[in-house]
Amino acid sequence: MNIGIVGAGAIGNFLMKEINHNGVGEMRIQSVFVRDQIKYQNLEHQFNIKVFDRLDAFLDSGIDIVVEAANIAAVHDLFPKILSEKDVVLISIGALADEDFLHKMNDLAETYKRTIHLPTGAVGGLDLLQNAHTCGGVTSVSLTTRKPAQTLIDEYVSKEVVVFDGHASEAIKQFPKNINVSIILSLAGVGIEQTNVTIIADPTVENNIHTIDIEGSFGSASLSVTNNPLAENPKTSHLAAMSVLGTLDHMTKRIKLGG
Known part of the structure; x- marks a missing residue:
């Protein structure tokens, strides 16, 4: 499978290293699209790829799928066009918090027979949530996110402070850069109006901690994940x-677990 990447930041470089240098799976990153081709020209020799700053040329470069490793603005600007020609993997899932844009992308995928892949990101348990929701048996989904205090608030605090407690729809508006997890949970389960979110600024923790609680006719489940940062960029979760x-x-496996 030949892969194209939009963006050349921490996750893009992680993928190029793991796939092209370390040989993970039956994959090869072939092309990278960036705004400034000259700035990233060195990646061509470093990872044996081709760098493009023209979208049409990038899409015509023999790639099978496009991975977005940029930001929400890039998803809104570029991916309606990209989706008309290629399957895509979206990392900046926050773009889909805009319900009009979500419907637009879904309609384009239907029209052009494309698939939008959403990685699970910094959490787990989404397979359980999806399976339970398929049968209509989920009654409650809640997310408690605990982050280092200085990443959420400016003032010094000596103990934890709840900075948000409400539905995911409002959490996304108030903390768009900090709550991608709530969006993927909402899409997998009962929606942004029914997914409960609590965000805690905690001066005693160094990493992000996400705790998911699910209840329904199947029973109940609780999962907690503590994320170490990516070495190349501490602002990015290694698990993401x-x-x-x-x-x-x-995608390359003949025997697949889950969806």
Whole structure:
């Protein structure tokens, strides 16, 4: 499978290293699209790829699928066009918090017979949630996110502070850069108006901690994940980068676990 990447930041570089240098799976990153071709020209020799700054040329470069490793603005600007020609993997899932854009992307996928892949990112348990929701048996989904205090609030605090408690729809508006997890949970389960979110600024923790609680006719489940940062960029979760790699590798397998 030949892969094209939009963006050349921490996750893009992680994927190029793991796939092209370390040989993960039956995959090869062939092309990268960036705004400034000259700035990233060195990637061509480093990873044996081709760098493009023209979208049409990038899409015509022999790639089978496009991975977005940029930002929400890039998803809105570029991916309606890209989806008309290629299957896609979206990392900036926050773009889909806009319900009009979500419907637009779904309609384009239907029209052009394309698939939009959403990596699980910094959490787990989404397979359980999806399976339970398929049968209509989920009654409650809640997310408690605990982050280092300085990443959420400016003032010094000596003990934890709840900075948000409400539905995911409002959490997304108030903390768009901090709550991607709530969006993927909402899409997998009961929606943004029914998914409960609590965000805690905690001066005693160094990493992000996400706890998911699910209840329904199947019973109940609770999962807590503590994320280490990606070495190349402490602002990026290592697990989030790994989930993109895992999503791509999953596509190449003949025996598939889950969806």
